[in-house]
Amino acid sequence: MSSHMIIFQPSGKRGHIKEGKTLKEAANELGVAIEGICGGKGVCGKCKVEILDGFFEKHSITSSMNHLSSIESAEKAFLSADEIKKGRRLSCLARIHGSILAFVPEEARGGGQIIRKAAQDIPIIVDPAITKHYIELTPPSLHNPLGDWERLLSGLKETIEVKNLKIDHSILKQLSPILRDADWKVTVSLWQNKEIKRIEAGLNENAYGMAIDIGTTTVAGYLTDLKTGRVVALDSIMNPQVAYGEDVMSRISYAMSRDDGLDKLNHAIIDGLNQLIERATSKVDLSPNDLLEITVVGNTLMHHLFLGIPPSHLGSSPFPPTIHEAQDIRARDLGLNLHEATNVHVLAIEAGFVGADNVGVLLATEPQEQDEISLIIDIGTNGELVLGNRELGLVSTSCATGPAFEGAHIKHGMRAAPGAIEHIQIEPNTYEVQYKIIGNDKWQTSQDTPGVRGICGSGIIDGIAELFKVGVIKKNGTFNRDLDCPRFIWNEGENFPDFVVAWTPETSIEQNVTITLSDVRAVQLAKSALYAGAKLLMNELKVDTLDRVVLAGAFGSYIDKAASMLIGMFPSCSLDKVVSVGNAAGDGARIALVNHKLREKANKLAQQVKYLELTVEKEFEKEFIAAMYFPHMNDPFPHIQDILDKIPQ
């Protein structure tokens, strides 16, 4: 049989293809990825290519629309008059009868789609665990009375290669009516080519999933289009477990001290997630039933409580988790209001409280691939730290920072929401304040009435750093009470004043928004825990200086780097090497959602990180006390020495 030269642009891939094959078959043979979920049945209309007409000297071929089978009516249904004029064809229907130069337009190019994250530009190939396949089946007859499942399986095998494919019991129960209602034309969703998770009538390319980051205080959900890898809706709730304890230790106590403690905590987060999923999906006119997969990250306690695992042994040395490795569990076994067959992938956890969220951070930041020594700080109610590089490997730890950075335990603290002060500057002589609130890019002063509602985490850090810089707060964290500062207000019976950031008229809460001594104490406790943790990791790896500091966490990108270094949240480092990566844990969950092959990598990463348990390190207390000072009792801060020199003491 004769064959013809076929060339696909822009890749330039080429080869001789047998007479009579379709362009799609030619593309498959030559390794050119063209979109299309219908398996070449001319049903989805995604595989359009453009035929270039004429003699192409460079390629030494003549290409012509006449070298293809004529346009059938099935094909016409998908092509506009304009497209036909342009020379477009459905590659799965057009058959080859001569040499062809074809151009694959951007939208038809399959595979290898790349999404980029906000802060860091790590390219992620879109390759979700869920793949969809459209098939058309012959109905049963007396001559072919094969069962529905076996019929479906043989139809699928004509489209893709599958072995030992299973069908979830909840789908099996619906199989027969769905096939008949759909007139034997269905789209099948496969999970990792292992199990059928959904069967939908007709052609349905939509595929959505959700990545969830369960923080001790905040739970974030990223509703993601699995075709493009893009987030189509994001939403967050306060972790409802806060009602049972604000930090990990108090929740462990709650779980241990009551017979129904674990149940209450488990139901709280499951109910919360159901609410989050319901709200996020409804934003884009979807329902929870439409989600084909969920990925979840969280620190070890959040991970255990989500899975209903008793956490009592996490509360005392040697703090072993019940399980490290990643889990795949059906939504129905967890009580999530999703389609009951939906897979929930829970990322691996490392050790202690360095959980699946930190694996997410590592997936997103990859310190183990770099020569620079990185310190990664994931700031939340529980702080997780990782230190290392390619040569030294990675060592991690966790510390209880408390919820101060999330605006809790702060007199006028609030979540990062409209009305929250997120940045503060203080004039060194007059102590006049200007600030930015979320939702407004302009600096505001006491001349403005912007409707301040409170201060969020980054505002608190900024505010305390500025108060330290202008001498209002001393190195030990107390207010300089002898200062003649017009923004001091004194409450009866207290030894130290509060500092007014915004006067009542600037607020919408009819009171002054202040920073108090106890606010400063809360921040000191939080930052010294992080700093001491970092120091112990550096001792462990025998590292004196940091090449790079990566700030992760929901509000990581809002933090002013200089301010956070000035209050001593981490050891000195060149300021241009301090980077914020936003909610890297959430990004990790998204990466695992969008590319299932990286889950294996995440599992391995989790095993490679060595864990250091701070609470049993003798040095920890000493380091913790020294780190209570701004920026530190003893340690030098060469990278901000110029600022420190100017502080009036």
Place this chain on the structure above:
Amino acid sequence: MSSHMIIFQPSGKRGHIKEGKTLKEAANELGVAIEGICGGKGVCGKCKVEILDGFFEKHSITSSMNHLSSIESAEKAFLSADEIKKGRRLSCLARIHGSILAFVPEEARGGGQIIRKAAQDIPIIVDPAITKHYIELTPPSLHNPLGDWERLLSGLKETIEVKNLKIDHSILKQLSPILRDADWKVTVSLWQNKEIKRIEAGLNENAYGMAIDIGTTTVAGYLTDLKTGRVVALDSIMNPQVAYGEDVMSRISYAMSRDDGLDKLNHAIIDGLNQLIERATSKVDLSPNDLLEITVVGNTLMHHLFLGIPPSHLGSSPFPPTIHEAQDIRARDLGLNLHEATNVHVLAIEAGFVGADNVGVLLATEPQEQDEISLIIDIGTNGELVLGNRELGLVSTSCATGPAFEGAHIKHGMRAAPGAIEHIQIEPNTYEVQYKIIGNDKWQTSQDTPGVRGICGSGIIDGIAELFKVGVIKKNGTFNRDLDCPRFIWNEGENFPDFVVAWTPETSIEQNVTITLSDVRAVQLAKSALYAGAKLLMNELKVDTLDRVVLAGAFGSYIDKAASMLIGMFPSCSLDKVVSVGNAAGDGARIALVNHKLREKANKLAQQVKYLELTVEKEFEKEFIAAMYFPHMNDPFPHIQDILDKIPQ
């Protein structure tokens, strides 16, 4: 606390029972079976006993109604004035305060149905899917804070080779407390070396499973020791779906005609199985939680209803099942009250209504391995037939036989339980009857008072065959009304007499036990369905004669071979080549339970059998009518010609 002498009649069982216990509790302690399905809650009213008043010298006790608690209103609701006068009480509510002589009336006497083991002794290698492994682990320490699951896994890997082992979510939740409570010494149950299904403290070698055969009318359970492969308890219940229809077609109609039809049928069988499992396990002091695996067979409809699969398409041509291949489903997904991780293996089904039960028959009888041409008849409410040998392959079909062979739709029919007549002989000249009842090996006559309660399936076949042999019933199935037979009794307004098998004094039900014309008709319908099915299979394979007939079915082993051939239940065959294999379907389920490698073989067998749908075969009706005669309208029966020749016509 004081105790009192309690004696139960007619068994004479006796013993001292503590003051205040109920009579039902006393009966349980003394091994006296009293009916009652409500578990002693005073709700079903089945456990009535009669209190005998007075001083009984033979037993040296005084018995008096005053020795029991007074009659409560709950009890009164179940007792007529007449019964109260007779001294009847609900044994579950009457409490003991003195010595008692109680009589258990016939209808309250409990006693299980008898199922005999297979007649064939097929050697099965004991190789269950569940294997148990005892391991001792080193507790976590600061130097080795590995997670519990990873610790368990590494301990297991020292004992056996495992790869990609998973842990069921329900077990994962209990993992940490179990390991600690057991001081890190546990026995782990693996399912097919793939998944952990149980973790028990210390060394625990016990391993039990249950094989279940869901028949249209009867459900049998074989509680099996997985270490030895032996059945340690067997039990059966009536399929509770009978309430919604007695045969497969009426249950399909029920499922289709009501929105909650499928749910009702599904819940009925699940509830029934829960009850069966509870009862069978309690017989040997186990609980349902102790079962490590369950295997299930049943015809296609029973299979679908058990799994909750809509059966509507099973009701019309081309009758495709939803799925053929074997399923492994967690007990929790099916609503079974077992440990939620327990695997339920549902054997493959063939086609039409030749279901997983028939695969069980093939596993147990292996016709495809033999040179002889075998006809296998699995007799139940739905009959399944398989014909073939090594060379011709296997062809199967199914037909609605109705429940006559199980004692239903027969005037004095009953299940094969104590008191049932199972064999009948009739003297050709006097028409005198002798019979055997279940539980007594001696032939009985009208001279005896054996307490007949009814006739079970094998008794009906025997009786009709004998009546035909002695000329009481004609070839066409009507009674020879002109005969001067002392056992004929005439009911007003009827054209034909009933034949008395046992006179009132021989029974415990205070009436004659008879065979009626409509009983004969029910058997004719059933046997001609089987015969016609067999003929069509023989036509399909172009086979004229049978080398071997295998009778399977719960009561298969009770059937007299000559009698069943004489009524024409199957085509003529050498009588010494007619074998009974008992409940081969149940045996198949047991084989798959005991040896998991044979499941793959069962799956393949299911695929190899060719299915013939009788309802669309033109010849069926003609064959059916011809087969209504005893033994057949035209077909010769050379193997019993000597008997046929002697029949007075």
